[in-house]
Amino acid sequence: MNPAHEPDELLTIGEMSRRTGVAASALRYYEELGLVGSVRTAGNQRRYPRHMLRRVSLISVAKRLGMPLSDVKDAFGEVPMESTPSHADWQRASRRWKKKLEERRSAIERLENELTGCIGCGCLSLKACALLNPDDALAATGAGPRRLEVAAEDEEFAGDEQ
Amino acid sequence: MNPAHEPDELLTIGEMSRRTGVAASALRYYEELGLVGSVRTAGNQRRYPRHMLRRVSLISVAKRLGMPLSDVKDAFGEVPMESTPSHADWQRASRRWKKKLEERRSAIERLENELTGCIGCGCLSLKACALLNPDDALAATGAGPRRLEVAAEDEEFAGDEQ
DNA sequence: GTAGGATCTCAAGCGTACTTGAGGTCAAGA
DNA sequence: TCTTGACCTCAAGTACGCTTGAGATCCTAC
Numbered sequence: 098m099n100p101a102h103e104p105d106e107l108l109t110i111g112e113m114s115r116r117t118g119v120a121a122s123a124l125r126y127y128e129e130l131g132l133v134g135s136v137r138t139a140g141n142q143r144r145y146p147r148h149m150l151r152r153v154s155l156i157s158v159a160k161r162l163g164m165p166l167s168d169v170k171d172a173f174g175e176v177p178m179e180s181t182p183s184h185a186d187w188q189r190a191s192r193r194w195k196k197k198l199e200e201r202r203s204a205i206e207r208l209e210n211e212l213t214g215c216i217g218c219g220c221l222s223l224k225a226c227a228l229l230n231p232d233d234a235l236a237a238t239g240a241g242p243r244r245l246e247v248a249a250e251d252e253e254f255a256g257d258e259q
Numbered sequence: 260m261n262p263a264h265e266p267d268e269l270l271t272i273g274e275m276s277r278r279t280g281v282a283a284s285a286l287r288y289y290e291e292l293g294l295v296g297s298v299r300t301a302g303n304q305r306r307y308p309r310h311m312l313r314r315v316s317l318i319s320v321a322k323r324l325g326m327p328l329s330d331v332k333d334a335f336g337e338v339p340m341e342s343t344p345s346h347a348d349w350q351r352a353s354r355r356w357k358k359k360l361e362e363r364r365s366a367i368e369r370l371e372n373e374l375t376g377c378i379g380c381g382c383l384s385l386k387a388c389a390l391l392n393p394d395d396a397l398a399a400t401g402a403g404p405r406r407l408e409v410a411a412e413d414e415e416f417a418g419d420e421q
Numbered sequence: 422g423t424a425g426g427a428t429c430t431c432a433a434g435c436g437t438a439c440t441t442g443a444g445g446t447c448a449a450g451a
Numbered sequence: 452t453c454t455t456g457a458c459c460t461c462a463a464g465t466a467c468g469c470t471t472g473a474g475a476t477c478c479t480a481c
Contacts (some may be wrong), residue, residue: 282440284439285440288440303446304447327436327437328438
């Protein structure tokens with residue numbers, strides 16, 4: 098097989114960068130934050146174990162989803178950096194990631210649902226809309242704490258319409 | 260009714276801040292960016308028409324979802340700031356928002372689905388996983404361009420496992 | 422052994438999204 | 452009227468997430 102696939106092959110920062118699409122400067126920054134790790138050559142250059150590719154890939158996906166790096170670090174949890182993570186390590190991490198993703202997704206879904214209703218009725222400016230009249234409608238349906246931040250408009254449109 | 264609910268009542272920046280949970284300094288900043296608008300009193304203080312509450316609430320929701328302010332401005336599109344937006348104005352805006360939200364949600368869902376598989380098999384470190392072996396599995400299922408950025412790891416784990 | 426691209430550190434700069442502070446004005450109640 | 456809290460502008464500062472540049476070293480191929 099291709100010698101590039103040896104399990105213990107170490108990658109240079111340039112190789113990491115090319116393979117993950119993440120700039121070398123960003124990789125150094127991530128290392129500074131403790132998001133990734135590397136070993137050094139005798140000449141002080143970084144060498145990355147292959148499993149770091151996975152970490153970096155997950156970091157860049159998370160970034161695209163708007164997750165702050167602190168959360169990302171969090172999400173990695175106990176996944177080790179010095180040794181190749183075990184099956185169980187990644188399993189635990191997967192669960193953490195799922196949880197974080199679910200949170201984000203459900204926030205989006207809630208907003209989407211509210212907007213969907215509004216596309217039909219144009220209600221973002223109409224008092225008939227439940228979204229904008231939580232006292233009338235939401236209270237009756239036992240809606241929770243406050244519907245997103247849109248709830249900041251709770252009292253709106255009681256007598257407002259023009 | 261409560262005089263605070265008069266349709267043409269104007270709100271001070273402090274009232275806006277309290278009701279939306281957005282700091283006054285942030286409101287000024289949004290105005291600078293053209294995301295919200297206000298009228299001024301004779302003494303140069305800002306007064307907000309009530310429909311600005313809606314704009315501000317949407318801005319803060321979008322922010323929570325990681326949308327940059329430039330996108331938010333975009334998403335408001337033609338919704339007028341000088342006059343109370345019409346039914347049609349908000350309808351158009353709702354569609355734009357929905358589109359943006361859908362994009363984000365589907366990206367999250369894709370990642371979630373991949374991780375769901377992984378929770379079962381812990382495959383983030385196992386070569387049997389389709390996610391990590393697009394050549395074996397994805398190619399066969401006709402998977403598209405590249406599965407998120409995790410595809411950066413395409414060549415991984417061909418001989419890797421420890 | 423040597424040229425030259427890759428890498429190193431450290432400091433500074435940048436874009437986004439604000440906050441803070443100084444110094445001054447406005448507005449509403451006693 | 453006077454006071455006092457809310458508000459104003461403008462400049463500077465902050466946090467995050469990097470990038471850029473300088474000056475030096477590494478390392479691989481010839």
